[in-house]
Amino acid sequence: MRAVQVTEYNHPPVVQNVPQPTPAAGEVLVKIEACGLNFGDLLMVKGTYQERPALPFTLGMEVAGTIAAHGEGVSSPPIGARIAIFGGSGGLAEFGTFTAALCVPLPDNMDFPDAAAFQVAYSTSHVALDYRAQLKPGDTLLVLGAAGGVGLTAVELGKLMGATVIAAARGSDKLAICKQAGADHLIDTDTDDLREVVKSLGGADVVYDPVGGDLFTAALRACKPEARVLTIGFASGTVPQIAANHLLVKNINVIGFYWGGYLRFKPEVLTDSLKQLSIWYAEGKLHPHISHTLPLAQAAEGLELLRSRKSTGKVVITL
Incomplete structure (x- = not known):
């Protein structure tokens, strides 16, 4: 599968062919449809973000997609469910594995780009x-x-x-x-x-x-x-x-x-917030602003839009 990877700090990320991951116990495999870019991604490229995955790693903090497979001990969300998740990394790829408990179901009226721009x-x-x-x-x-x-x-x-x-x-x-x-x-x-x-x-x-x-x-x-x-x-x-x-x-x-940080010591603060936000979205009270939607091959261009402050709202990469 294709993935946008950081292979060396302070060097541009590159699109590479890498093996499709297999979900471990407690994880799900997600077929990724869209990934929202964040300022934190720029810091991860430089190696100055709060979290530092081991090199090489796949960029992309927040994704939206469908559940493609379950790891051991996982039965929910069901296969085919439309979800969003904040994984911290791994989102700029065609597939990714993430902790099942962190998956957030999407409102019926929320498409994948909005979901990737939302969390x-x-x-x-x-x-x-x-x-x-x-x-x-x-x-x-x-x-x-x-x-x-x-x-x-x-x-x-x-x-x-x-x-x-x-x-x-x-x-x-x-x-x-x-x-x-x-x-x-x-x-x-x-x-x-x-x-x-x-x-x-x-x-x-x-x-x-x-x-x-x-x-x-x-x-x-x-x-x-x-x-x-x-x-x-x-x-x-x-x-x-x-x-x-x-x-x-x-x-x-x-x-x-x-x-x-709340993912580690008080995740219910985030899950409660996302539940309320999903209700407001479903009621038509929130309207994500996406200034640029780009394909995976142009992920580096999307990051440059953030760095140069030429975007407004969110930049989303679609798969």
Whole structure:
């Protein structure tokens, strides 16, 4: 079968022919139909992600497809079931083996590309906003990197959860997409003073930050007392250093959040989130934004779209 593999860190991944895997006990074999790309895939190519599979390994964190075979002790989901799964790696291939217990059934009205674009981005934002930051109706939510894969879902979910949403992104085209997702106020980070604009709107109760760098510092200074600042990632390449006195003066909480970490110590947080998100999708309340759909042979081009920030929402590879 074909698979997109990292054979050496800091080198472009390559499409290779590799043996089709066999599911071990507790696993299922999935015929993969679509795989969503994530910023974490770029870090895995460099060897700097939180998880480091042994080389060579197949890229692709989240997939959608059908159950093709069961490993020992597995009877569910049944053969032929349409599922999505976050496997951490192994998704950019024609087949993959994954832990059966982590499979999520797809709503009848969800196609495979939407399913591959859904799990990480929506559940990252949902668990961060609901479980970690306890976003409430009437709160003001500031979303940095708001046109990106997770940022756009934070805009959409924040509005659905009753918040006033301020979306910060680069350029009018990206801000227009944020507006369509429900943003109440827009900040162009190329030209606007983020701190001053947010303060003029009354300040932020919750900050959702997948960017880091200078934007984190500006957002922190625009927070209301008792604000909650979610550190989602550092797409800017700069991990901000926090002046603790700023936290003290306004009683601000800075909250670390790594979605994949819950798989190891509290997976029910993620499965409960995905159940709620699936209900909202089935009810027509969520609309995944996929800016690019590419075939497996162009997976490297898809990753470059993420790296150069030329995509909005999600990039999906179809098999």
